[in-house]
Amino acid sequence: MAQQDTVEPTRRDFLYIATGAMGAVGAGALAWPFIDQMNPDASALSLASIEVDVSAVEEGQSIKVMWRGKPVFIRNRTAKEIEEANAVPLADLPDTNARNANLAADAEATDVNRAVEGNEALIVMVGVCTHLGCIPLGQAGDFGGWFCPCHGSHYDTAGRIRKGPAPENLLVPPFEFISEGLIQIG
Template sequence: TVVKVVHGLWPARDAIAAGVIEVDLRGIQPGQNFVVKWRGKPVFVRRRTQAMIDAATADDAIVNSLRDPERDKDRVKKPEWLVMLGVCTHLGCVPYPDQGLYGGYFCPCHGSHYDHSGRIRLGPAPLNMEIPTYEFIDDDTIILG
């Protein structure tokens, strides 16, 4: 019947569950970049220091000159926490944290430089590092997916 066919198109429960993970933020120290695996990709969860936040928001003054213009406040839900896919938008390599000319992230494959907000500043990457779907369920926990 039509109902059985439509029901058969739904993903399996384990596939749905794999799309959502909970991340405990309590052990992440200021300045630390924590990595979790989500949907087969690394996700960077960075607890930013006040200096990192200040640098990212200061760069908002030049946002219109950026290749992919986004203000810091549009990339974070809380200023202290940056959550993004740890994948360079050029060819998919994993950037190094605390590297590069802007102190944020540096992709060793082809030399893309990202700032403290994961915005592309220099190099071949066409876009900022992607912000995944996530929500804070309390002060110490986020849900990805």
């Protein structure tokens, strides 16, 4: 008869495996409260998205809402403002990236890529200057868009940086229309 290469597991082998498994379960149970405490609390999650009624925003009017502790500018632009924004060549822009969370990361900073699809008059942007985090003033500056008086950054009516120390266009947050005249930001 040939000698077998396999050895039957003993009771000691079973006890080693069972002890190791129980130790792993215990370590996981001990670590879980520390891992779970890193999740955001309910108050932070409630700020993750907001709904904004934009049906009352008339042409030429802007509103400001707060989202995640930051101001969000929503403007219903005039036909003249849209025309001026469309007339700007991309080569004249310091930042040619759209900075629109709703589009691909490499989308160009055309007026259409910065505005709301299907309602190009409406523009939604996080109202924080990309230079040092100041809050720009609306309908101000050399281009009729936003102006940050702290350091002199000028944004056009599409929220694109045109002049000053700010390195990037104002950010367009993730948003979508959830019904006629109602958008959800976040």
